[in-house]
Amino acid sequence: MTIADIIKQAREDLGLTQEDLAEKLEVSRQAVSKWELGASVPSPENLQLLEEVLGVSFPAPEAVPQDAGPEAPPKPPFWNWKRIVLLVLGVLVLSALLSAGLFTALRADTHTDVPRPSEPYVTGVYFYDENAAPLQTDLGDGWNSFTAGERVLVLVTFEDSPENYVNAVSLFLTPTGTETLDQREQIAVQAAGEGRDFALFAWDIPESLMGHLEVVLECGGNIRVTETLNVTAPPSYMEAQEIPGIFSLNTNEIHATAGDTGHFLLEAYGAPFAEVEWTSSDPSVARVANTGTVFIEGEGEAVITASWKDQTAECLVRVLPKASVVGTEGNTDLPEGSPEGWMEGSSLVPPEYQPREEE
Secondary structure, three states: OOHHHHHHHHHHHOOOOHHHHHHHHOOOHHHHHHHHHOOOOOOHHHHHHHHHHHOOOOOOOOOOOOOOOOOOOOOOOHHHHHHHHHHHHHHHHHHHHHHHHHHHHHHOOOOOOOOOOOOOEEEEEEEEOOOOOEOOOEEEOOEEEOOOOOEEEEEEEEEOOOOOOEEEEEEEEEEOOOOOHHHOEEEEEEEOOOOOOEEEEEEEOOOOEEEEEEEEEEEHHHEEEEEEEEEEEOOHHHHHOOOOOOOEEOOOEEEEEOOOOOEEEOOEEOOOHHHOEEEEOOOOOEEEOOOOEEEEOOOEEEEEEEEEOOEEEEEEEEEEOHHHEOOOOOOOOOOOOOHHHHEEOOEEOOOOOOEOOOO
Protein backbone atom coordinates (compact mmCIF):
# COMPACT_ATOMS: atom_id res chain seq x y z
CA MET A 1 0.00 0.00 0.00
CA THR A 2 1.10 3.56 -0.67
CA ILE A 3 1.41 6.18 2.06
CA ALA A 4 -1.81 7.81 0.76
CA ASP A 5 -3.74 4.51 1.01
CA ILE A 6 -2.40 3.81 4.54
CA ILE A 7 -3.45 7.28 5.79
CA LYS A 8 -6.94 7.12 4.29
CA GLN A 9 -7.68 3.54 5.43
CA ALA A 10 -6.39 4.13 8.99
CA ARG A 11 -8.38 7.37 9.31
CA GLU A 12 -11.61 5.70 8.14
CA ASP A 13 -11.00 2.69 10.42
CA LEU A 14 -10.80 5.09 13.39
CA GLY A 15 -13.96 6.90 12.30
CA LEU A 16 -12.13 10.21 11.87
CA THR A 17 -12.99 12.88 9.31
CA GLN A 18 -10.30 14.75 7.42
CA GLU A 19 -11.06 17.74 9.65
CA ASP A 20 -10.58 15.59 12.80
CA LEU A 21 -7.21 14.31 11.62
CA ALA A 22 -6.08 17.78 10.53
CA GLU A 23 -6.95 19.19 13.98
CA LYS A 24 -4.95 16.47 15.75
CA LEU A 25 -1.92 17.15 13.52
CA GLU A 26 -2.38 20.95 13.60
CA VAL A 27 -2.40 21.13 9.80
CA SER A 28 -5.07 22.22 7.31
CA ARG A 29 -7.79 19.89 6.05
CA GLN A 30 -6.52 20.56 2.54
CA ALA A 31 -3.12 19.10 3.51
CA VAL A 32 -4.79 15.87 4.70
CA SER A 33 -6.87 15.75 1.50
CA LYS A 34 -3.76 16.11 -0.67
CA TRP A 35 -1.98 13.36 1.31
CA GLU A 36 -4.87 10.95 0.77
CA LEU A 37 -5.16 11.86 -2.92
CA GLY A 38 -1.44 11.36 -3.39
CA ALA A 39 -0.98 14.98 -4.46
CA SER A 40 1.74 15.47 -1.85
CA VAL A 41 3.69 13.46 0.73
CA PRO A 42 3.84 14.36 4.45
CA SER A 43 7.10 15.67 5.81
CA PRO A 44 9.11 13.32 8.06
CA GLU A 45 7.77 15.18 11.13
CA ASN A 46 4.16 14.76 9.96
CA LEU A 47 4.78 11.09 9.10
CA GLN A 48 5.91 10.52 12.69
CA LEU A 49 2.81 12.30 14.04
CA LEU A 50 0.58 10.27 11.69
CA GLU A 51 2.08 7.04 13.02
CA GLU A 52 1.31 8.10 16.60
CA VAL A 53 -2.23 9.37 15.92
CA LEU A 54 -3.37 6.61 13.53
CA GLY A 55 -1.45 3.76 15.14
CA VAL A 56 0.21 2.69 11.88
CA SER A 57 3.70 2.48 10.52
CA PHE A 58 4.91 3.59 7.14
CA PRO A 59 7.54 1.78 5.04
CA ALA A 60 10.98 3.11 5.89
CA PRO A 61 13.45 3.85 3.11
CA GLU A 62 16.22 1.32 2.71
CA ALA A 63 19.22 2.16 4.80
CA VAL A 64 22.14 3.34 2.72
CA PRO A 65 25.34 1.63 3.90
CA GLN A 66 28.14 4.03 4.58
CA ASP A 67 31.33 2.89 2.94
CA ALA A 68 34.31 2.95 5.22
CA GLY A 69 37.17 4.91 3.77
CA PRO A 70 40.31 3.00 2.85
CA GLU A 71 42.93 2.90 5.54
CA ALA A 72 46.00 4.64 4.27
CA PRO A 73 49.20 2.81 5.04
CA PRO A 74 51.77 4.80 6.97
CA LYS A 75 54.29 4.73 4.13
CA PRO A 76 52.72 3.42 0.91
CA PRO A 77 55.12 2.21 -1.76
CA PHE A 78 55.47 4.15 -5.00
CA TRP A 79 53.13 1.83 -6.99
CA ASN A 80 50.23 2.66 -4.53
CA TRP A 81 49.96 6.18 -6.02
CA LYS A 82 47.81 4.68 -8.75
CA ARG A 83 45.20 3.72 -6.21
CA ILE A 84 45.27 7.22 -4.75
CA VAL A 85 44.77 8.78 -8.18
CA LEU A 86 41.85 6.45 -8.92
CA LEU A 87 40.30 7.26 -5.55
CA VAL A 88 40.57 11.02 -6.16
CA LEU A 89 38.99 10.68 -9.59
CA GLY A 90 36.15 8.62 -8.11
CA VAL A 91 35.50 11.27 -5.45
CA LEU A 92 35.41 14.00 -8.09
CA VAL A 93 32.92 12.07 -10.22
CA LEU A 94 30.72 11.30 -7.22
CA SER A 95 30.76 14.97 -6.16
CA ALA A 96 29.70 16.06 -9.63
CA LEU A 97 26.78 13.62 -9.58
CA LEU A 98 25.67 14.75 -6.13
CA SER A 99 25.87 18.42 -7.16
CA ALA A 100 23.70 17.76 -10.22
CA GLY A 101 21.13 15.92 -8.08
CA LEU A 102 21.07 18.70 -5.48
CA PHE A 103 20.62 21.36 -8.18
CA THR A 104 17.66 19.44 -9.62
CA ALA A 105 16.09 19.05 -6.15
CA LEU A 106 16.43 22.77 -5.40
CA ARG A 107 14.65 23.65 -8.64
CA ALA A 108 11.75 21.34 -7.80
CA ASP A 109 8.89 22.14 -5.40
CA THR A 110 9.46 21.83 -1.67
CA HIS A 111 7.13 18.80 -1.50
CA THR A 112 7.55 15.47 -3.22
CA ASP A 113 5.55 15.50 -6.44
CA VAL A 114 3.49 12.47 -7.39
CA PRO A 115 1.25 11.93 -10.41
CA ARG A 116 -1.82 14.18 -10.16
CA PRO A 117 -5.28 12.59 -9.94
CA SER A 118 -6.98 11.83 -13.25
CA GLU A 119 -10.08 13.79 -12.17
CA PRO A 120 -10.48 17.34 -10.80
CA TYR A 121 -10.96 17.64 -7.04
CA VAL A 122 -12.13 20.16 -4.44
CA THR A 123 -9.22 21.78 -2.62
CA GLY A 124 -11.27 23.77 -0.08
CA VAL A 125 -14.68 25.11 0.98
CA TYR A 126 -14.63 28.38 2.97
CA PHE A 127 -17.39 30.49 4.56
CA TYR A 128 -17.47 34.29 4.99
CA ASP A 129 -20.01 36.87 6.17
CA GLU A 130 -21.31 39.67 3.94
CA ASN A 131 -18.30 41.80 4.86
CA ALA A 132 -15.93 39.06 3.65
CA ALA A 133 -14.83 38.23 7.23
CA PRO A 134 -14.08 34.51 7.74
CA LEU A 135 -16.72 32.58 9.71
CA GLN A 136 -15.77 30.00 12.33
CA THR A 137 -18.42 27.40 11.53
CA ASP A 138 -16.75 24.13 12.51
CA LEU A 139 -18.60 22.35 15.35
CA GLY A 140 -16.51 19.21 15.11
CA ASP A 141 -17.84 15.76 14.26
CA GLY A 142 -18.05 16.94 10.64
CA TRP A 143 -20.72 19.63 11.28
CA ASN A 144 -20.74 23.33 10.38
CA SER A 145 -23.07 25.75 12.24
CA PHE A 146 -24.62 28.95 10.90
CA THR A 147 -27.09 31.59 12.09
CA ALA A 148 -30.61 31.22 10.71
CA GLY A 149 -31.49 34.01 8.28
CA GLU A 150 -27.93 35.26 7.69
CA ARG A 151 -26.32 35.56 4.26
CA VAL A 152 -23.14 33.52 3.88
CA LEU A 153 -20.54 33.74 1.12
CA VAL A 154 -19.35 30.27 0.10
CA LEU A 155 -15.96 30.06 -1.61
CA VAL A 156 -15.16 26.78 -3.36
CA THR A 157 -11.63 26.20 -4.65
CA PHE A 158 -10.71 23.29 -6.90
CA GLU A 159 -7.99 21.99 -9.16
CA ASP A 160 -8.28 20.68 -12.69
CA SER A 161 -6.64 17.42 -13.69
CA PRO A 162 -4.24 16.98 -16.63
CA GLU A 163 -6.97 15.08 -18.50
CA ASN A 164 -10.05 17.09 -17.58
CA TYR A 165 -11.23 20.45 -16.26
CA VAL A 166 -14.25 21.86 -14.42
CA ASN A 167 -17.08 23.34 -16.50
CA ALA A 168 -19.34 24.44 -13.60
CA VAL A 169 -19.69 24.26 -9.80
CA SER A 170 -23.06 23.51 -8.14
CA LEU A 171 -24.32 23.57 -4.55
CA PHE A 172 -27.05 21.15 -3.44
CA LEU A 173 -28.79 20.77 -0.05
CA THR A 174 -30.40 17.55 1.19
CA PRO A 175 -32.19 17.42 4.60
CA THR A 176 -30.75 14.86 7.01
CA GLY A 177 -32.80 11.71 7.45
CA THR A 178 -34.11 11.78 3.86
CA GLU A 179 -31.07 11.32 1.58
CA THR A 180 -33.44 11.03 -1.38
CA LEU A 181 -33.28 12.84 -4.72
CA ASP A 182 -36.80 14.25 -4.40
CA GLN A 183 -35.70 16.17 -1.26
CA ARG A 184 -32.44 17.35 -2.86
CA GLU A 185 -32.50 21.06 -3.70
CA GLN A 186 -30.06 22.96 -5.88
CA ILE A 187 -28.97 26.15 -4.12
CA ALA A 188 -26.83 27.69 -6.84
CA VAL A 189 -24.71 26.95 -9.91
CA GLN A 190 -21.83 28.90 -11.40
CA ALA A 191 -20.01 28.41 -14.68
CA ALA A 192 -16.28 27.80 -14.54
CA GLY A 193 -13.76 27.30 -17.29
CA GLU A 194 -10.23 26.31 -18.12
CA GLY A 195 -7.77 28.39 -16.11
CA ARG A 196 -10.24 29.28 -13.31
CA ASP A 197 -9.89 27.45 -10.00
CA PHE A 198 -12.63 28.91 -7.75
CA ALA A 199 -16.36 29.72 -7.51
CA LEU A 200 -18.06 32.18 -5.13
CA PHE A 201 -21.71 31.88 -4.02
CA ALA A 202 -24.08 33.89 -1.82
CA TRP A 203 -26.24 31.57 0.31
CA ASP A 204 -29.15 32.73 2.49
CA ILE A 205 -29.34 30.38 5.49
CA PRO A 206 -32.94 29.12 6.00
CA GLU A 207 -34.76 29.56 9.32
CA SER A 208 -34.37 25.88 10.13
CA LEU A 209 -31.41 23.98 8.72
CA MET A 210 -29.97 20.52 9.26
CA GLY A 211 -28.73 18.75 6.19
CA HIS A 212 -25.95 17.84 3.80
CA LEU A 213 -24.35 20.54 1.63
CA GLU A 214 -22.98 18.99 -1.54
CA VAL A 215 -20.30 20.74 -3.58
CA VAL A 216 -20.41 19.25 -7.08
CA LEU A 217 -17.78 19.82 -9.77
CA GLU A 218 -19.36 19.39 -13.21
CA CYS A 219 -16.50 18.21 -15.42
CA GLY A 220 -16.04 17.30 -19.05
CA GLY A 221 -17.20 13.87 -20.20
CA ASN A 222 -20.23 14.02 -17.86
CA ILE A 223 -17.95 13.42 -14.87
CA ARG A 224 -19.11 14.71 -11.47
CA VAL A 225 -16.90 15.12 -8.42
CA THR A 226 -18.74 15.63 -5.11
CA GLU A 227 -17.66 16.72 -1.63
CA THR A 228 -20.26 16.73 1.17
CA LEU A 229 -20.39 18.86 4.34
CA ASN A 230 -22.89 18.62 7.20
CA VAL A 231 -24.59 21.96 7.94
CA THR A 232 -27.00 23.14 10.63
CA ALA A 233 -28.58 26.31 12.03
CA PRO A 234 -30.58 26.46 15.30
CA PRO A 235 -34.23 27.48 14.71
CA SER A 236 -35.03 31.06 15.75
CA TYR A 237 -37.34 29.94 18.59
CA MET A 238 -34.39 28.11 20.16
CA GLU A 239 -32.39 31.33 20.35
CA ALA A 240 -35.32 33.13 21.99
CA GLN A 241 -35.42 30.53 24.79
CA GLU A 242 -31.68 30.51 25.50
CA ILE A 243 -31.82 32.15 28.94
CA PRO A 244 -28.43 31.92 30.73
CA GLY A 245 -28.63 29.89 33.93
CA ILE A 246 -31.73 27.90 32.91
CA PHE A 247 -30.50 24.78 31.16
CA SER A 248 -32.96 22.18 29.89
CA LEU A 249 -33.81 19.88 26.98
CA ASN A 250 -36.89 20.03 24.79
CA THR A 251 -37.91 16.52 25.92
CA ASN A 252 -37.12 14.18 28.81
CA GLU A 253 -37.78 10.88 27.06
CA ILE A 254 -37.51 9.37 23.58
CA HIS A 255 -39.23 6.16 22.52
CA ALA A 256 -37.91 4.26 19.51
CA THR A 257 -37.88 0.79 18.00
CA ALA A 258 -34.84 -1.39 17.32
CA GLY A 259 -33.98 -1.01 13.66
CA ASP A 260 -35.07 2.63 13.26
CA THR A 261 -32.93 4.20 10.53
CA GLY A 262 -33.90 7.84 11.13
CA HIS A 263 -32.83 10.10 13.98
CA PHE A 264 -34.16 12.35 16.76
CA LEU A 265 -33.09 15.94 17.36
CA LEU A 266 -32.55 17.08 20.95
CA GLU A 267 -32.41 20.81 21.61
CA ALA A 268 -30.73 22.39 24.64
CA TYR A 269 -32.15 25.65 25.99
CA GLY A 270 -30.32 28.15 28.18
CA ALA A 271 -26.85 27.78 26.63
CA PRO A 272 -25.10 28.75 23.39
CA PHE A 273 -25.63 26.05 20.78
CA ALA A 274 -21.94 25.49 20.06
CA GLU A 275 -20.91 25.21 23.74
CA VAL A 276 -23.15 22.27 24.72
CA GLU A 277 -21.40 18.90 25.13
CA TRP A 278 -23.35 15.71 24.44
CA THR A 279 -22.70 12.20 25.79
CA SER A 280 -24.51 8.86 25.80
CA SER A 281 -24.41 6.36 28.65
CA ASP A 282 -24.63 3.47 26.18
CA PRO A 283 -23.66 4.21 22.55
CA SER A 284 -24.66 0.65 21.59
CA VAL A 285 -28.28 1.68 22.28
CA ALA A 286 -28.22 5.33 21.18
CA ARG A 287 -25.34 7.54 20.14
CA VAL A 288 -25.41 11.33 19.99
CA ALA A 289 -23.59 13.81 17.75
CA ASN A 290 -22.25 17.24 18.72
CA THR A 291 -25.42 18.77 17.30
CA GLY A 292 -27.75 16.86 19.67
CA THR A 293 -28.79 14.44 16.94
CA VAL A 294 -29.61 11.01 18.41
CA PHE A 295 -29.12 7.87 16.31
CA ILE A 296 -30.72 4.55 17.33
CA GLU A 297 -28.26 1.63 17.40
CA GLY A 298 -29.99 -1.21 19.31
CA GLU A 299 -32.64 -2.12 21.87
CA GLY A 300 -32.32 -1.18 25.54
CA GLU A 301 -32.06 2.07 27.47
CA ALA A 302 -29.53 4.89 27.36
CA VAL A 303 -29.32 8.31 28.95
CA ILE A 304 -28.33 11.24 26.74
CA THR A 305 -26.68 13.99 28.79
CA ALA A 306 -26.22 17.60 27.70
CA SER A 307 -23.59 19.55 29.68
CA TRP A 308 -22.86 23.26 29.76
CA LYS A 309 -20.48 24.75 32.33
CA ASP A 310 -21.66 23.26 35.68
CA GLN A 311 -25.19 22.41 34.48
CA THR A 312 -26.55 19.21 32.97
CA ALA A 313 -29.81 18.01 31.47
CA GLU A 314 -30.79 14.42 30.64
CA CYS A 315 -33.06 12.57 28.25
CA LEU A 316 -33.92 8.87 28.62
CA VAL A 317 -33.93 6.89 25.35
CA ARG A 318 -35.97 3.68 25.40
CA VAL A 319 -35.55 1.40 22.39
CA LEU A 320 -38.15 -1.37 22.27
CA PRO A 321 -37.58 -4.72 20.55
CA LYS A 322 -38.92 -4.63 17.03
CA ALA A 323 -41.25 -7.61 17.62
CA SER A 324 -43.02 -5.83 20.48
CA VAL A 325 -44.30 -2.96 18.32
CA VAL A 326 -47.48 -3.31 16.30
CA GLY A 327 -47.04 -2.95 12.57
CA THR A 328 -43.25 -2.58 12.54
CA GLU A 329 -42.54 -5.72 10.49
CA GLY A 330 -40.90 -4.71 7.24
CA ASN A 331 -40.89 -1.01 8.11
CA THR A 332 -37.99 0.26 10.20
CA ASP A 333 -37.93 3.84 8.93
CA LEU A 334 -39.00 6.74 11.08
CA PRO A 335 -41.98 8.85 9.91
CA GLU A 336 -41.34 10.84 6.76
CA GLY A 337 -40.48 14.50 6.91
CA SER A 338 -37.74 16.63 8.36
CA PRO A 339 -36.16 15.85 11.78
CA GLU A 340 -38.28 18.64 13.28
CA GLY A 341 -41.45 17.02 11.93
CA TRP A 342 -42.27 15.42 15.27
CA MET A 343 -42.05 18.65 17.22
CA GLU A 344 -44.87 20.84 18.39
CA GLY A 345 -43.58 24.23 19.42
CA SER A 346 -40.42 23.34 21.31
CA SER A 347 -41.31 19.80 22.48
CA LEU A 348 -40.31 16.61 20.75
CA VAL A 349 -43.37 14.37 20.52
CA PRO A 350 -42.37 10.67 20.41
CA PRO A 351 -44.47 8.23 18.39
CA GLU A 352 -47.07 6.25 20.29
CA TYR A 353 -46.54 2.51 20.44
CA GLN A 354 -48.97 -0.22 21.43
CA PRO A 355 -47.84 -3.57 22.85
CA ARG A 356 -48.65 -6.63 20.79
CA GLU A 357 -51.72 -8.46 22.11
CA GLU A 358 -51.02 -11.95 23.32
CA GLU A 359 -52.85 -14.66 21.40
